[in-house]
Amino acid sequence: MSGKLWIVGLGPGDAAMQTPQATAALAQATDLVGYFPYVDRVPQKPGQVRHASDNREELDRARLALTLAAQGRAVAVVSSGDAGVFAMASAVFEAIDKGEPAWRALDVEVVAGISAMFAAAARLGAFLGHDFCAISLSDNLKPWPLVLRRLRAAAEAGLVMALYNPLSRARPWHLAEAFGVLREILPPAAPVVFATAVSRPDEKIDIVELAAADPARADMRTLVMVGSAATRLIARPGQRPWVYTPRFAEEASS
């Protein structure tokens, strides 16, 4: 079996944030597989076959990529951000785990990318400056009470948070309920950030206080980040403040 499978993180959008390793993998691929807006981000290349599909079809997409690689093709599965963060890498390994034994002999390489959470944190200053977590608010694949339990545990432990998949048309109430749980634990002034399309032409970043955070600000492309009691704003004349979480922590502040 001479096929190859890369699982590539394209980064948040700006081509200058895509690694040379990712660019090299995309240049060698005979086939691109992915959610269509991500496939669209890869420059067209003559002879390269593009298999773009809709969202919510991760396992089908993973199996298609594995089948093509097993036929000897050089396949790149593309994700936005880092492929290992709420993206295609885990779907591909799930498919291998449950699929054809021969797939275990394939040459699979995960190519890390700049995640949305790190891109947003960098734009703000050092939002994730100390212990932090990343939690998906989607309940497609886990029970909603577990999501709430994780949010509560993270807030009580003083972790800064990046919240992925904050809402969808099918569950518009999720983010409001999440903010409700966090308001029971965190101070009203804890910074909340809504970051959409970071590094892209339509980038939009808003910083508000938890007490005033409006779930309606988020859409499916928004990353929501929630500071801890220690997270601080640095005011700047005529510009968005910087936001950072100090490296030091007191037991009491968490």
Add this chain to the structure above:
Amino acid sequence: MSGKLWIVGLGPGDAAMQTPQATAALAQATDLVGYFPYVDRVPQKPGQVRHASDNREELDRARLALTLAAQGRAVAVVSSGDAGVFAMASAVFEAIDKGEPAWRALDVEVVAGISAMFAAAARLGAFLGHDFCAISLSDNLKPWPLVLRRLRAAAEAGLVMALYNPLSRARPWHLAEAFGVLREILPPAAPVVFATAVSRPDEKIDIVELAAADPARADMRTLVMVGSAATRLIARPGQRPWVYTPRFAEEASS
């Protein structure tokens, strides 16, 4: 004040994992500031001044960089991995917060990088495939009981973990105590990964079970990752297994 300050994440070590944005910042800088092994990773450039310093001097280093930028220099502060993950970004913003008011008018740009945790997760498969956290085991800047409390909360909530700064000569017992707390909560077979120098010529990655994890395997350059009850190994003929955390979760499995 016409100076510029970049805070640059160099990625884990392989030049192919450094973003073009980071490379461009380094090329424009008149001055490089950083811990000496990281400064050493940047190719020499005639006329560029290198200010390499020892570890544990983050705030002094940040103040030097800000002072140079305020004098009109174009300064790049370099970190390994992502500059915002247990690295220089938060030290620089702490220095601004407590320092000269004029520093707030400086043009500061954080350049995100591929973090050690994402590089290691990619090498393994999809270790951080679902909700995860990153916790520093260093008690230089926070009380050790708080570290243990965060570990306990993360394990009880079913988060996969990346543990930074697992030990040092001054505190060789930290990792053993951390494993002790995790063993009270996680199953004995939960995968533990010791990842050293990921993407570099001396890369070393070991996968063991939590029950058998030996703290002596880690040194100051090691990232330790701990799976949840859901994290799975995929055996492969004649090769290191892949490790991934499935996207789906049951309430009971956490």
